[in-house]
Amino acid sequence: MLELNTINDVFALIAARGEGTAAKVQDGSGWKDISAKTMYGRVRALAQVLQGWGIQHGDRVALISENRWEWAVVDFAVLSMGAVDVPLYQTLTPDQIAFMLKNSGARAIFVSSKDQYEKIVAAGEIPSLERVVVFDPGEFAGAESLTKLLEGAPGLEERDAAFDAMLASVKPEDLASIIYTSGTTGEPKGVMLTHGNMAANMRHSTDNLDIRKGDLSISFLPLSHVTARHLDYALYGLGGVLAYLPSFNGLPAAMQSIKPEVFLAVPRVYEKLRAAIEHKSHGFKKTILNWALGQGKAHRAEVMKGIMPTALGYRLADKLVFSKVRAAFGDRARLYVAGGAPLGIDTTEWFLDMGIRIFEGYGMTETSPVISRNTFAAYRPGTVGQVIPNMEARIASDGELEVKGPSVFIGYWNNEEATKKEFTEDGWFKTGDIGKIEDGFLSITDRKKExxxxxxxxxxxxxxxxxxxxxxxxxxxxxxxxxxxxxxxxxxxxxxxxxxxxxxxxxxxxxxxxxxxxxxxxxxxxxxxxxxxxxxxxxxxxxxxxxxxxxxxxxxxxxxxxxxxxxxxxxxxxxxxxxxxxxxx
Incomplete structure (x- = not known):
């Protein structure tokens, strides 16, 4: 179990690795390692810059970027001093960005590229915004270069008692992040998550998932989404190594070069891989595929328990078909996770019949995020697994799932009325999802409002x-x-x-x-x-x-x-x- 009280504890665990590899990034010649020592120096350097700007405990700093090492450095630097980060999706329009910056009162914003910088310019006057920083090289009017801000980082890579004390001074009840909901049905709201909310969730959501020291994972789902960010924190805390992939288009190649042991994706990624395999199968290949799926279905019960079937037909199907599917993921994946949206029983069973268990979980931004998950110890297809130990769940009379626990958010930013509507009179958070619990396994059937x-x-x-x-x-x-x-x-x-x-x-x-x-x-x-x-x-x-x-x-x-x-x-x-x-x- 991850013993954490704050997100800063995650960074302290990274720092303790010293010369060991913490992350991988792409350059012109392929993938290169970033040591924990290098990351420590960069975070420490940026924290000093933020302090020099007068950023204080509780101040908000926004961030718009693809998945890059800079994202993690900015995130950890902001949190190290008790400031609050506001991660925004890189697909947002200037008007949407303007609303969120004004609503959060962000004093600074870090952006990845010229495209994102131009959105900030187009967003118009933001009264609270004092600083704009761009990751990519170039001249940007009124903005600063992250590269220049980090010039002193190599000289700050040794552990520093004063900086480590500042990390440790941040408390579980301190606000860590304001995450704006996607707004599927209305105006986005800023979900307030504390350090304690997110740390409590990490303590239990990773149990029985067999994440090991040195495990590689590709960070490609938007880090502005709490699910991807949560898993990245958890992997760092458990000694894993993250390969940052800025573009989804590079995923097939990255899977072959990185060969991840842990693979997290939204259901659409799994669906597209299945579609590609089925579409390439014609004539005799289609016959072989269908035969192999039949072998898999006949031994599905064993695969569900994590047992490799020994029957001759299954072993032949594995050699001819299943092994090629595993190879598409890099051939080393041990843990396949689906989150962010329902996976669907058809896709779940198709991959089971290919010998792959996809561990589906369920959660919300407001719950930091994990409410339940399937694990190696408890796996049931068609469900989103068992509720994590430090979370309580109940089904209301109208079928709505309600939850309570230390990872439930503290409210919506500057919106007490909306916050009040999301809780019952006795303090349970109303998820808005229709669900049922059978034999300890939770199933979500639909959105109440949908x-x-x-x-x-x-x-x-x-x-x-x-x-x-x-x-x-x-x-x-x-x-x-x-x-x-x-x-x-x-x-x-x-x-x-x-x-x-x-x-x-x-x-x-x-x-x-x-x-x-x-x-x-x-x-x-x-x-x-x-x-x-x-x-x-x-x-x-x-x-x-x-x-x-x-x-x-x-x-x-x-x-x-x-x-x-x-x-x-x-x-x-x-x-x-x-x-x-x-x-x-």
Whole structure:
């Protein structure tokens, strides 16, 4: 168990490694090591700079960057002195950034690149903002260079008693971070997490996950999202090494060069890998793949227990197929974790039948984040595992999951009214998720606010149905419609890479994506896929109308949150005309 009281305790554990490797970063010649000693010097140097600027205990410092070593240095430097960091997603617009900087009262902001710097300029006047620092080299009007600020770092790499005392002086109850929620249904709110909140969560969420000293992990999910940040802290605390990957596009190559033992991803990463494998399988290869999956399914119970089946057919399937899937992850992964959104039982079982257990967990920004997780000691597919030991959970009369524990946030920044709404009268945090607990394992069936209620009075949980649809690789995303409607319909955002290949194979000639989405053959194909899913649904859940949109939904275009959840309000507004069209008499 990680014995931590503050996030600064994590940094103290890094510092104790001395010459040992703490992180890996890419340069022109490949990956290079950053020692713990080097990181200590950089954090210490930047903390001195912040103090020289007059940044004090409790002051807010914002940060917008891809996953880079600089992110960790800024984060640890801010926290070392009891200041508060405000991590912002690099996909935010200038207006969104302006709102969060003004709302938090940030005195300084660190940004990674010219693109992010230009957003700060476009955001306009921020009364509280005194300093802008850019990671990348170049001249930026009114901004400072991180490289120049860290020029003295090599001379500060030896342990310093005064700096270490400052680290230790920060208390568990001190505010560590303000993290703005993704805002799937409304205005983002600043979640206040203390050092104690996050440390309490790390103490128990990593038990029975077999993370070992020296384990490598690729840090590529946005560190502005609490799940990625939490695992990075935990890995550092347990002696792991983080390889910082700024671009998701570099993930396949990074997996081959880094060969991680620990792999954390959102479900969409696993879904895309599955889709790529299935799409490459044609003819005899498809026959072999299906045969191998059959062998895996026959021995699924053993794999679920972590036992390598010894049956001849399974061993042959492992050699021909399963080993190649493991190789796509680098061939050394021991721990596969999914978080940020529901994985879906179809994807879970497909990977199980490939010999891979994906450990799904569940949590929220407001709970620092982990509420429950599957582990090597307790694993049940289709659930999000057992509630961590220092968290209590109960199911309210309307099915909503409520939790209580030391990692539950202390409130929303400058928003007492919103905070009060999120807690019951007896102090339990209302997650907004519908769940059930059976034999100690928690299952989440849907978001309470996202349940659809048809005009006939039937409640429908959209996520399980959407996950069934997305199990087909030619569907990128799906959004169920039906709230206060007489029947259920769906908007489908295609996986255009797969759709364009299908179009060529089926003689569909289209000049652009809009024409492709309108094509009669394409429409028929998607309706048939929906029809197959309808076969597994109750009559009142069946999808009656299908609209294929000419857009591939993304974080950048605003239809998805950074953790790949649907922004339903955005989607409903964007496609209002198409939705209205499906319900015309």
């Amino acid at each position: 349940l659809l209620k048809t005009s006939g009075g039937k409640f429908i949980a959209p996520q399980p149905i959407e996950n069934k649809l997305k199990a087909n690789s030619i569907i990128g995303q799906a959004a169920l419609i039906g709230d206060m409607k007489k029947f259920v319909s769906v908007l489908i955002s295609p996986n255009f890479e797969m759709l364009e290949k299908w179009a060529k194979e089926n003689g569909v000639a289209a000049t652009d994506r809009a024409a492709l989405a309108r094509d009669v053959k394409v429409q028929k194909m998607y309706k048939e896929l929906v029809g197959k899913v309808n076969g597994s649904l109750a009559h009142f859940e069946s999808i009656k109308m299908v609209t294929v949109v000419p857009d591939e939904w993304s974080i950048e275009e605003g239809e998805l949150t950074p953790s790949m959840k649907l922004k339903r309000r955005v989607i409903y507004e964007k496609y209002k005309a198409q939705i209205d069209g499906m319900y015309k008499e």
